[in-house]
Amino acid sequence: MSQTTSPTARLMDGSALARQMVEEAAERAAALAARTGRAPCLATVLVGDDPASITYVRMKRNRCAKAGVRSRHIALPADTTTAQLVDTIGELSDDSGVHGILLQHPVGPHIDERAAFEAIAPEKDVDGVTAHSFAAMSLGMDGFASCTPGGIVRLLDHYDVDLTGRHAVVVGRSAILGKPVGMLLLGRNATVTYCHSRTTDLAAHTREADVLIAAVGRPRFLHGDQLKPGAVVIDAGYNPGNVGDVDFPSAAAVASLITPVPGGVGPMTIATLLTQTVDAATRQLGAAG
CATH class of the missing domain: 3.40.50.720 (NAD(P)-binding Rossmann-like Domain)
Structure with missing residues (x-):
């Protein structure tokens, strides 16, 4: 840690807890793959070439690999329209080989980001960005945070x-x-x-x-x-x-x-994403397993 704290405050080490969560997700992913023959898969969607967004997506995909989660990356040009993005996400929502979908945001001012989020199937909304997920969080229902x-x-x-x-x-x-x-x-x-x-x-x-x-x-x-x-x-x-x-x-x-x-x-954000991707795959593949 680059920061120094006074004796008053105790540091909340998110990195250590995140490592533990990723290890647990990896164990569960391996068990699921052994039982069903299919590993959890997270699809990442990136619009444009924003350097920060590219870095974030790369980092998330690297963490996926460490956790035994397959990743499928869809890179779309910066001039992608809302309709094209919604269609792409809709195809991923219908793809049984994809268990979670992450749309990296922001997507650009010309795109209706909310419409794109709402194209994600609720059972694959492992980033917790849809209205369905917000309602589940608000009402204490089963869903993704x-x-x-x-x-x-x-x-x-x-x-x-x-x-x-x-x-x-x-x-x-x-x-x-x-x-x-x-x-x-x-x-x-x-x-x-x-x-x-x-x-x-x-x-x-x-x-x-x-x-x-x-x-x-x-x-x-x-x-x-x-x-x-x-x-x-x-x-x-x-x-x-x-x-x-x-x-x-x-x-x-x-x-x-x-x-x-x-x-x-x-670190807790990414660890939660991986944990919820394994959760989603377990729910989707559980019956088959």
Whole structure:
């Protein structure tokens, strides 16, 4: 870890837990392949040639290989239309050889990203991006969690953070992070407050948080003087320069538990994706096995 914490805060090591999750996913994938003759398969779809997106997809495919999950990559040109992307995802949804689908986002301003997400079959939505998955998260139904929120909850569980009756403040309201993580926390009996860039007197809310989820997408946006002493701080941001949405040194002097950037939430996102891909394949191949 490149960051140093004061004695006040204990570091939440997402990298270590993610390695454990990937090892467990690999064991389950191998057992499934031995039983059915078919390994789990994740299809990744990338539109355009954004360097960051290419790097993310490559990293996810490498992790797939380590976990015994086959990957199928579909690279589409930057001028791909919404209709073409929806057709491609629809074909993957109908393909019995594909068990999970990941559309790397963003896809470009000319594409209706929501329409593309909704083309993913619910049983293959291992990234938890469809309306069906959000409803499942909100209503406590069987389905797939958005990977970053799902990874955050797993991390909180690993560090024995009891959410019952705790006040959780989510700073951010994106469809794949802020909103779903609030639903998952609410499902664990936390009292949840959503904040965002237009919230009046943000610090008044964050200072009341027993658990703070920073997902606003602004580097070092939140500082230690905006935190409740002893709070659990989850930094889900990742900005240029390997910094999160929280000013780590000042926050670490106040928090009881805190995630580093990198090495906190990021590895948990990919580990959750792989775990859910194996889950999806198990459900789809279970009857055949």
